[in-house]
Amino acid sequence: MRIFLKSLAVSALLITLTGCSVFYPNWGATGLPEPVTESETIAPEETPSSEETTDAEATPEETQTPEETKEPIVRKEVTVEIIMAVPEPSIGVFTVVAQIPNMTESGGKCIFKYLGNGVTKTKEVKAEPSSEYTQCFPIEFPLKDLPSGNGVVTVSYESEGHFGTSAPTSVVID
Numbered sequence: 001m002r003i004f005l006k007s008l009a010v011s012a013l014l015i016t017l018t019g020c021s022v023f024y025p026n027w028g029a030t031g032l033p034e035p036v037t038e039s040e041t042i043a044p045e046e047t048p049s050s051e052e053t054t055d056a057e058a059t060p061e062e063t064q065t066p067e068e069t070k071e072p073i074v075r076k077e078v079t080v081e082i083i084m085a086v087p088e089p090s091i092g093v094f095t096v097v098a099q100i101p102n103m104t105e106s107g108g109k110c111i112f113k114y115l116g117n118g119v120t121k122t123k124e125v126k127a128e129p130s131s132e133y134t135q136c137f138p139i140e141f142p143l144k145d146l147p148s149g150n151g152v153v154t155v156s157y158e159s160e161g162h163f164g165t166s167a168p169t170s171v172v173i174d
Contacts, residue, residue, distance in 0.1 A: 073160060073161060075160075075161055075162060075163050076161060076162050076163075077162070077163060077164050078100050078103055078157060078162045078163070078164040079100065079101060079102075079164060080098055080099075080100055080110075080155055080156065080157050080164045080165060080166040081098060081099055081100075081101060081166060082096060082097070082098045082153065082154075082155055082166045082167075082169045083097040083098060083099060084096065084097040085097075085153045085169045085171050086171075087143055087146075087171070087172075087173050087174065088143075089143060089174065092142060092143050092144065093140040093141060093142060093143060094114070094140070094141045094142075094143055094146055094171075094173065095138060095139065095140050096112055096136075096138075096139040096140075096141075096153060096155060097135075097136070097138055097139070098110060098135075098136045098139070098155040098157075098166060099130075099133045099134065099135045099136065100127070100133060100134040100135075100157050100162070100164065101132070101133045102132065102133065103133065103134055103162065104129035104130065104131070104132070104133065104134055105127075105129055105134050105159055105161070105162065106127075106128060106129050107159055107160065108126075108127040108134060108157055108158060108159030108162065109124055109125065109126055109127060109157070109158055109159070110124070110125050110126075110127050110136030110137070110139070110155055110156065110157055111123070111124050111155065111156040111157075111158065112124075112125070112139045112141065112153070112154075112155055113153070113154045113155070113156070114141065114146060114151055114152070114153050114171075115151060115152045115153075116146065116147050116149060116150060116151025116152065116171075116173065117147040117148075117149050117150075117151070118147075119146070119147045121141065121145060121146060123139060123141055125137040125138075125139050127157065127159075134157070136155060136157070139155070143173065146173050147173065148173050148174060149172070149173060150170065150171070150172055151170070151171050151172070151173060152168045152169065152170055152171070153168070153169045153171055154166050154167075154168050154169070
């Protein structure tokens with residue numbers, strides 16, 4: 001009977017630990033791999049040693065480095081959706097959850113803006129990619145810092161290649 005109970009306990013432990021990889025398959029991952037840019041793949045030119053060329057022999061063309069001309073980045077407008085904007089008096093925060101559908105991108109930020117009773121409050125949080133969308137980190141703002149009454153919430157998204165602002169959402173703070 002003891003062997004059966006031990007086997008059952010070990011089996012339950014293994015099943016529980018195996019389930020962890022289902023919920024968080026990238027345990028320990030620090031971020032998405034960054035693509036290699038052209039400037040990283042080109043080896044720098046070798047410069048002659050001081051024995052081969054003196055400063056007096058160097059011509060102006062040799063000492064000047066060509067400036068890289070970068071094309072301006074054209075930012076695309078995206079849709080930002082507020083999924084939830086609710087006061088939670090039990091924990092003392094106003095919680096906002098927002099996402100950018102049909103786009104996955106890292107490196108962006110979300111800006112929460114609350115307007116109510118002549119008061120404007122803002123807070124910036126990071127955004128992270130998901131499987132089919134980019135999600136703002138949950139935005140939690142202390143209820144004590146927001147005035148009571150009717151207000152309007154918007155969430156804006158900004159990144160190197162995208163920007164957008166959600167439609168205003170009406171909220172009531174008690």
